Amino acid sequence: MTHPNKYNGLIWQESLPGGAHWSGVIRRGTVLRLTDLQGNANVAMLINNLEVKNERYNMPDTLKAQKTAFLTTPNMCFSDMGRVMCSIIADSCGWHDTIGGLSNATIVQKKYGQKSYQEAHNDYFKNGYDSLINELGKWGLNASDIMPNINWFSKVRVEDNGSMTFVTNNSKAGDHVDLRFEMDCIVSLSTAQHPMDTNPEYNPQPIELSVYKSLPVTHDDPCRLHRAENQRAYYNTKVFYGENPND
Template sequence: MIESNIAEFEDQNTWTDEIPGGAHTSFVMRRNTILRVIDLEGAANVVALFYNHDDKLERYNMADTLKAQHTAYLTKGLVCYSDMGRILCSITEDSCGWHDTICGMTDARQVHQKYGDKTYHNAHNNMHRNARDSVIVELCKWGMGKIDIVPNVNFFSKVFVDNGGDLHFKQNNSKAGDFVDLRFEMNTLVILATCQHPLDPNPNYAPKPIRITARRTSSAGRYDFCRMSCPENKRGFYNTEILFG
């Protein structure tokens, strides 16, 4: 069923690309487009950040996203809020069911301590990349930098908290072919890095590849599932739509 859904989606696509494990990319998704992110092999982790392309001082706000929707993770029917109370993107489909919002991304020190020393100097393209440096590289392409990094989404990863307050990473949360659809409600700069999750217990450096596919869609309707999922989202959609008349 998942493979048939992917094939049907890609028949309507505007563009598609594959991102290797340990790589990074950035691009603009326009309002009323959908980006499908597909885990090609299973156990992927996709670090994602979102910025209003028309005013990059407005960006994804993890705290507002969670408290407005009374959740600790993202899944179908939820949205990603900006720090201006507007909606950057909505999750319209999701075969995975849980996407981490609270654990951040790896940095150079973490990757070095966990996976060993493989830099471009001694390993060339087989170097060990970390998410923070990958994100900075992409931000610099748009006139931004490390000061613009905010708490990110980790698509396809599940982390839950036990009664004692300890974090637990669920291995193999995502299977090969799992996907998440992001419908963009404003023109959005998207930053992606396919680096392993900070809590991934795998002792080997083994980031997984993804495929991304974009297509056009219509605006969220009056009774859209994401709009109606909670009262706060109705206000978020209104705040966003008045930007576009």
């Protein structure tokens, strides 16, 4: 696990309440740390290339290229153009869901009931889909840009019979994951509960966002060397930015 002191200094930090949503630009050469403050958080994430917004995180390519069904270090998140958007360089949790998808208004109402904005103001019941639509709209994106997302801190296990099981207590208070961004990206987040969360109560958990300046990527970087596909994706990313791909 990489300690933040090994990065080149904190750039900014803020907390995001449970049931909230956020989006912003995370620059290449920086590390975004997501921290589960109280345990059992879920952070749904979409990633888009800042320059070419319809280039985005691609779940099928990310999984099949790295022969996995979930994410942890030293995995990379690939775009649909065969480039690496970010690399998972540290992870105290160990399993992050890629197949569970997003909650929506129907799921939330069926599980938790209904609490509208008119009734509860900012404490109304949120869902992942509408939250991310809200954030995508700030960047000129829309529902067509909702792709299979990442659910950081959540674990969904696929059983031998093909059924899916949500594993409770996957993430503890203080668990974190560090994402080194290799492209300038629009990152959209929702901290609504996972759609398969077995908690019968509406109880989304808060997280902390921290951005650090990354150390240079070396030739022996574990994410870069994880698989041949990772090396090709890193090569393609360097070419995209007009840099020597062999550096």
